[in-house]
Amino acid sequence: MTKAVIFDFGGVIIPSPIAAFSDLEENFHLPAGTIVSLNMENHHDNAWAKFERGEVSKEGFVNLFNEEAKRHGVEIDIGSLFSDYPRPEPHPEMISALEWLKGRYKLGLLTNNFATTSNRLALKPILGYFDVVVESSQIGMRKPEERIYQHTLDLLKADPEEAIFLDDLGINLKPAHKMGIRTIKVADPTSALEALWELLGDRSSK
Template identity: 45%
Template sequence: MRAVLFDFGGVITTSPFEAFHRFERERGLPDAFIQGINRSNADDNAWARFERGELTAEAFDEAFAREARAAGHDVRGLEVVELVYGQVRPRMVQAVQRCRGRFITACLTNNFRNREALTAATDLASGTARDREWRDALALFDQVIESSKIGARKPEKAFFELACNRLSIEPAEAVFLDDLGTNLKPARLMGMRTIKVTDPDAALAELGNLLGMEL
């Protein structure tokens, strides 16, 4: 094993789905309403195009709102975007630190262009402190592979091919941690070892066993 690859949201940070569920309860929306929109036409909906860097924040805000209205409720895109920014998990950060030097470390993330503009657009009071925490975590990786910069997103095969090319590795030389099975499946089919992160402690125990080290 030469490389350890981590998803960001839901692995390095707490799961955005927790925030989605809170938002839905507070707004009186059906359970899993947001996930339902994002799963509909999953390769070409507003969320997918935004993650590939094909839409500006303003265009995404409108496109998502149209999809939400078509599903029966009024939700703006930028309202949902702000929910994805979870809290950094210290144990995951520690795991990255322990892997550094012994393995190639990379963050493979679906994200959005112009994080600062998004924060300003939603007037997030705690943005500065949280952004600093995120930057510190991301700085630990040898490389950060971002969907919005490479024009491909997980679970697209092209995303993983580009990641392997940038890291100069073969898929079989990597283990990949993600909280979504849909993202893990194509990586596994390419030859990567995969770990689904539902319980962070259990995932780190599995990773430690695979790497032969204490995490």
């Protein structure tokens, strides 16, 4: 029996930030995928991970990331990401799904994010849909650390087999799946929601 549905934010409810990465890479004349590649280096303890756990300030993150990039021969100012690229609007299909799910299931939001004003403003319009909101920057844990999934389940008062988790990154889904949570890899809203309705036994969001 499903008791809880847990959503990621970026790449699930709103489009992936990868598009902003691509624009930034183009501005600095870098090969596509450079930022993601840098983030995969020492991915549990690099600048990105520390910022997502709230261990460094925005200024500290920018300095650390730019230094890490230089060590790999990459010249970039990651600070441009905060000023030049507004966060996109939520997918309408996901909002419709949340409206249908609310009250029928416990809803959780589990996001790796930065403790910035823009992130707080981006989350504000959708917070009312969720019973539980878990932000990495607020609790000092981040996906794919197993403890953050358990923390979310504890708040939702759900066992792993009673939950479904939607995320766009396989690396974040693997620990949840290993724990017994049913997972959906989100490539696009339509196919992800079809998979969700199938797991729930209801293929309509109306």
